[in-house]
Amino acid sequence: MNPIQQTQSIVFKWVMVGGASLFLTLVASAQVQTSTNVEHGAPTQTVNVERGEVVAVSGNDLIIRREDRELLDFPNVPDNKTLTVDGKQLTIHDLKPGMKFERTTIVTTTPRLVTTVKTVTGKVWHVTPPNSVILTMEDGTNQSFKIPKGQKFMISGKETDAFGLKKGMQVSATAVTESPETVVSHEVKLAATPPPPSPEPLQTGATLLVVVMRPVPAPVESASAEPAPQTLPKTASSFPLMGLVGAGLCLLALGLRVKRALSS
Numbered sequence: 001m002n003p004i005q006q007t008q009s010i011v012f013k014w015v016m017v018g019g020a021s022l023f024l025t026l027v028a029s030a031q032v033q034t035s036t037n038v039e040h041g042a043p044t045q046t047v048n049v050e051r052g053e054v055v056a057v058s059g060n061d062l063i064i065r066r067e068d069r070e071l072l073d074f075p076n077v078p079d080n081k082t083l084t085v086d087g088k089q090l091t092i093h094d095l096k097p098g099m100k101f102e103r104t105t106i107v108t109t110t111p112r113l114v115t116t117v118k119t120v121t122g123k124v125w126h127v128t129p130p131n132s133v134i135l136t137m138e139d140g141t142n143q144s145f146k147i148p149k150g151q152k153f154m155i156s157g158k159e160t161d162a163f164g165l166k167k168g169m170q171v172s173a174t175a176v177t178e179s180p181e182t183v184v185s186h187e188v189k190l191a192a193t194p195p196p197p198s199p200e201p202l203q204t205g206a207t208l209l210v211v212v213m214r215p216v217p218a219p220v221e222s223a224s225a226e227p228a229p230q231t232l233p234k235t236a237s238s239f240p241l242m243g244l245v246g247a248g249l250c251l252l253a254l255g256l257r258v259k260r261a262l263s264s
Contacts, residue, residue, distance in 0.1 A: 098195030
């Protein structure tokens, strides 16, 4: 046999041995049957709401004030950590002082009972009661099993414990274990509102004008605004002049009557 054939023969033997080992493992596994059943209980929930306000943001460092006035410092906030505000994804660099946060944490606790049933069949090869037993499986391999406390075995239709086992007995054992568990899940909802808009500052040098509404008197014409009159202004009424003229006519009429009387 040449070296190449020797190498092929060695590889073939290792493959056959490996295949046989895998086959034995599968057969042995098939002789130990396990089934698991999970029963869920009624879940309970606790809701915790925390509110806060952004006090300062410096680089990746964040300071938040809670409702109880306690300051919380969050150094080195990762850039990829985001939160949703008005439908927008914001990072640590988008946060502004005055922005308000509300974090709602929902903790759901669900009890459950896990029942595992394991069935083993084989022939007793060695027993160390009440701790362990070595069984010879149908494929001729031996497997060691730890005997649970209170475990019972069926031998020819009769039930016995580990102390009743003898070498060569064909036994079948079913182990039932119940394990109560509690499943806790956390759901965190984060909501935020932007800070209120700041008032626009007054322009530099601007003067604040205050307007006070008061009654406005009628305008008075100024004498200096009128041109100088060409004639004297009238300062008296025309009635005295008419009286003087009337008196003069009366005296004239009286004088004429006297003259007539003297001439007659």
